[in-house]
Amino acid sequence: MELVVLKFGGTSVADVPQIKKIALKIKGEVDQGNKVIVVVSAMSGVTNNLIDLVNQTSKNFSLSEHDVVLSTGEQITSALLSIALEELSLKARSWMGWQVPIVSDNTHGKAVIKDIKTSNIMGSIKKGYIAIVSGFQGISEDNRITTLGRGGSDTTAVALAAAFSADRCDIYTDVDGVYTTDPRIVKKAKKLDFITYEEMLELASQGAKVLQTRSVALAMKYNVNLRVLSSFANVPGTLIAEERGNMEKSEISGIAHSLNEAKITLSDIPDQPGQAANIFGALADFSINVDMIVQSSSINHGSTDMTFTIPETDLLMAEKVIKKIKGNIGFKKFTSETNVVKISIVGNAMRSQSGIAKTMFQTLAKNHINIQVISTSEIKISVLISSEYYELAMRSLHLAFNLDK
Ligand code: ASP
Numbered sequence: 001m002e003l004v005v006l007k008f009g010g011t012s013v014a015d016v017p018q019i020k021k022i023a024l025k026i027k028g029e030v031d032q033g034n035k036v037i038v039v040v041s042a043m044s045g046v047t048n049n050l051i052d053l054v055n056q057t058s059k060n061f062s063l064s065e066h067d068v069v070l071s072t073g074e075q076i077t078s079a080l081l082s083i084a085l086e087e088l089s090l091k092a093r094s095w096m097g098w099q100v101p102i103v104s105d106n107t108h109g110k111a112v113i114k115d116i117k118t119s120n121i122m123g124s125i126k127k128g129y130i131a132i133v134s135g136f137q138g139i140s141e142d143n144r145i146t147t148l149g150r151g152g153s154d155t156t157a158v159a160l161a162a163a164f165s166a167d168r169c170d171i172y173t174d175v176d177g178v179y180t181t182d183p184r185i186v187k188k189a190k191k192l193d194f195i196t197y198e199e200m201l202e203l204a205s206q207g208a209k210v211l212q213t214r215s216v217a218l219a220m221k222y223n224v225n226l227r228v229l230s231s232f233a234n235v236p237g238t239l240i241a242e243e244r245g246n247m248e249k250s251e252i253s254g255i256a257h258s259l260n261e262a263k264i265t266l267s268d269i270p271d272q273p274g275q276a277a278n279i280f281g282a283l284a285d286f287s288i289n290v291d292m293i294v295q296s297s298s299i300n301h302g303s304t305d306m307t308f309t310i311p312e313t314d315l316l317m318a319e320k321v322i323k324k325i326k327g328n329i330g331f332k333k334f335t336s337e338t339n340v341v342k343i344s345i346v347g348n349a350m351r352s353q354s355g356i357a358k359t360m361f362q363t364l365a366k367n368h369i370n371i372q373v374i375s376t377s378e379i380k381i382s383v384l385i386s387s388e389y390y391e392l393a394m395r396s397l398h399l400a401f402n403l404d405k
């Protein structure tokens, strides 16, 4: 007998027939003698509609009330699924985040889970009930409902799996696993049987949308046995776990792309200590995440140029912030561009193999794709290129690294 956490995303619970199908899948686990905790998302489209409702009501809403509205999406699904399970003569009950409770901090809209009390759900499971938990939400220490950020049900599922020391955490979604790259762009993308936590973390943070990045970090920290698999097709998914020694490895495991990028260049910055601290400090104060950074070396002109990328959605705010400190910094020109895409290649093999960067840059050169900014980590190389070439870049890199075969 195992204790399992199963998570179903928005498309897996899109309507009542779909919810009934999921109930049958859960019954399958129960019939095998397993104890089951289920985490559900809102039905697809519901969270976006709820956000619309808030925006129609006011432009100056408090984030705490925004969270109360948003949390209702998952509440509906959890109760409908419990009812569908009762219909199959199973014992089930729904749990809102606050009823568990899943205790979070009070950063509304992107709250961080601090603690999960296991005794209430454990008691219910021991009486034979399946627990259906609303994903994406918690309760703060000042007794307000919080949400965990878009895609946050993944994080709820992994956090529960860690708290309950579950034997596995299965994330059911509308794709049948983690792919070498986005199959909608590269037809020859292949499903991976296995990927390491670190590689998945890089792919998710570089734009792969299959799992919320935070959920992967959490799975790595607590060594959660994590799988991504399809709600619709009965095929094996992708296992995400620690590196296994003697696995046959390609040079890279995957290619991610991110369209939500903006590039900012500040020209002719007087070259003196403290400039980077001023610029990036000011952006950090407004929670704007800076990603790639390049600074040209000043060859005795006494001035330098700084180029960096931020999420495109933060561009207006960043422009305001930087123009406010223009006097302090003394740069001559602010330019920004949104017609850029970041392409990243990720693979654990980069730690030990040389020549991977060379293959990447030569492949782009052969296709006449200009690289605007480069950044690297131990297991990742990212390049910023013009939007018009990103599909070509992804396809040619997929081929060059033998991921097509
Ligand atoms: N319903 C929330 C969202 O759309 C959380 C989730 O689906 O994971 O972001």
Ligand code: MG
Residues within 6 Å of the ligand: 009, 151, 154, 210, 211, 212
């Ligand atoms: Mg999701």
